[in-house]
Amino acid sequence: MNYENILIEKDNGISIITINRPTKLNALNKATIEELHHAFDAEDKDKSTRVIIITGSGEKAFVAGADISEFAHFSVEEGGKLAAQGQKLLFDFVENLSTPVIAAVNGFALGGGLELAMSAHFRIASDNAKMGLPEVTLGVIPGYGGTQRLPQLVGKGRAMEMIMSASMIDSETAKNYGLVNHVVPQVELLEFTKGIASKIAKNSPVAISNAIQAVNANFKDGVNGYEIEIKNFGKSFGTADFKEGTTAFLEKRKADFKGE
Numbered sequence: 001m002n003y004e005n006i007l008i009e010k011d012n013g014i015s016i017i018t019i020n021r022p023t024k025l026n027a028l029n030k031a032t033i034e035e036l037h038h039a040f041d042a043e044d045k046d047k048s049t050r051v052i053i054i055t056g057s058g059e060k061a062f063v064a065g066a067d068i069s070e071f072a073h074f075s076v077e078e079g080g081k082l083a084a085q086g087q088k089l090l091f092d093f094v095e096n097l098s099t100p101v102i103a104a105v106n107g108f109a110l111g112g113g114l115e116l117a118m119s120a121h122f123r124i125a126s127d128n129a130k131m132g133l134p135e136v137t138l139g140v141i142p143g144y145g146g147t148q149r150l151p152q153l154v155g156k157g158r159a160m161e162m163i164m165s166a167s168m169i170d171s172e173t174a175k176n177y178g179l180v181n182h183v184v185p186q187v188e189l190l191e192f193t194k195g196i197a198s199k200i201a202k203n204s205p206v207a208i209s210n211a212i213q214a215v216n217a218n219f220k221d222g223v224n225g226y227e228i229e230i231k232n233f234g235k236s237f238g239t240a241d242f243k244e245g246t247t248a249f250l251e252k253r254k255a256d257f258k259g260e
Contacts, residue, residue: 005032013050013201015043025064026056028112037089044099050201055104062105063113083143094119098209104193115144125171126186132168204241205259
């Protein structure tokens, strides 16, 4: 598929999806969300893809927010539909993807941009990154999962302050809050992220997928995360990756996982 708003680069099992709308600071419009859904879906189904990195083009912004011009005149019903479709197509979709997703946050990650970064399985930020949910300055609230994922990551009090004040935080503060795992210079961001992705890519894709599902289960209402862990732990024993991993360990060699 030919994309107008994103770029895809593949490198040794790592797929880098770059949102490429530099004149709009990579703002998320409907078309970009649909393209991202298609790209994540395609990469998840591609067995050669072991890790996905999501980032923004240029040095100014990861994603500076949603494209406000698209919904400024929406009705109540249209607004609700916008949030529901966006969460289903992209934000919830990314969070529950079986392939690990790392957000390489380069520059501004505001509104829908921070919500996209929070949908990834973890985040790495450049030292010039700024993050925030400024929606209340527009008379609206975060609608792509921000009110749910931010408290999970930084705690209720900090999330309440960030959302109600609409304040931006810098990358070091984000690291102290637990919102990002690492902060590196802008010029090193992608290579550093690829370094972690390479470590992940060497491990069992089946086990990683099961681990993602088990961790996410803890944050879902009505789901017992311990039960999912037990179930997925047991399932692991029936995989070719388990046989290869244990055999390689006993034979004192590196495992060659096939994702089966």
